[in-house]
Amino acid sequence: MRSLTKMLAATAVLAPLALVATPAYAEEEEASGPIDVEFTIAALSDYRFRGVSLNNEKLAIQPEIAISHESGAYLTFWGSNVADNGGDDIEIDVTLGFAKEFGDITADVGVVGYFYPGASGLNYGEILGSLSAPLGKGSVGVNIAYAPDQNNIGGQDNIYWGAFGEMPIGETPITLNASIGVEDGAFGDNKVDWSFGADIDIEGFTAGVKYIDTARSFGLAGADGTVVFSLSKSF
Numbered sequence: 001m002r003s004l005t006k007m008l009a010a011t012a013v014l015a016p017l018a019l020v021a022t023p024a025y026a027e028e029e030e031a032s033g034p035i036d037v038e039f040t041i042a043a044l045s046d047y048r049f050r051g052v053s054l055n056n057e058k059l060a061i062q063p064e065i066a067i068s069h070e071s072g073a074y075l076t077f078w079g080s081n082v083a084d085n086g087g088d089d090i091e092i093d094v095t096l097g098f099a100k101e102f103g104d105i106t107a108d109v110g111v112v113g114y115f116y117p118g119a120s121g122l123n124y125g126e127i128l129g130s131l132s133a134p135l136g137k138g139s140v141g142v143n144i145a146y147a148p149d150q151n152n153i154g155g156q157d158n159i160y161w162g163a164f165g166e167m168p169i170g171e172t173p174i175t176l177n178a179s180i181g182v183e184d185g186a187f188g189d190n191k192v193d194w195s196f197g198a199d200i201d202i203e204g205f206t207a208g209v210k211y212i213d214t215a216r217s218f219g220l221a222g223a224d225g226t227v228v229f230s231l232s233k234s235f
Contacts, residue, residue: 035069039063042062043062044230045059045227047062047080053223054222076095087117088116088119090117097109110127129144137167138165138167144162147159147186158184162180173202177197191220193215197210212225
């Protein structure tokens with residue numbers, strides 16, 4: 001409850017800032033459109049990262065601020081409550097990246113830092129990359145994340161690679177989605193995770209339901225198959 005309370009407090013601070021900032025940037029965008037700011041707040045029945053629960057299969061509150069430039073550069077700040085980590089039980093991810101379209105292919109590269117206030121011994125970084133392309137009205141893609149050797153992840157590296165896709169159902173507000181990934185190194189021994197589900201747009205909100213499971217989890221806590229429900233809103 002302590003971590004969830006702190007996350008709600010942080011969200012209460014961030015939300016007004018984002019709501020104030022967005023119109024200002026919107027006015028600027030009408031003139032030149034160089035920068036866009038978006039704030040998203042999500043509530044989930046479980047915080048699953050690559051198939052594994054990071055908050056003991058409990059409610060998660062996840063705010064995000066995304067700042068993007070017309071050049072393709074972007075910066076995001078994302079947070080969530082997590083299970084007891086000997087600190088403030090909050091995760092903050094900071095991602096700096098660049099996305100560019102090459103014909104029908106969208107390439108996205110970046111770096112992300114995972115930070116745990118009060119438990120800095122858990123902080124680590126990754127290099128990210130993905131390629132995606134349209135498929136009918138939907139899209140498919142592949143992604144990879146590589147964490148170089150770092151003391152905070154046991155002095156070894158970690159690699160995760162996977163595929164993902166989504167497909168809207170006709171003219172309905174429903175979009176199907178699926179993903180699969182393999183992780184090997186500091187956080188897994190060829191651990192496989194997958195998911196499939198659907199999102200539905202309802203009056204400006206996005207409601208989601210997703211089944212998430214893992215194989216070769218080697219007894220990891222919170223790696224059993226589960227259904228995760230979510231509700232999010234972007235401003």
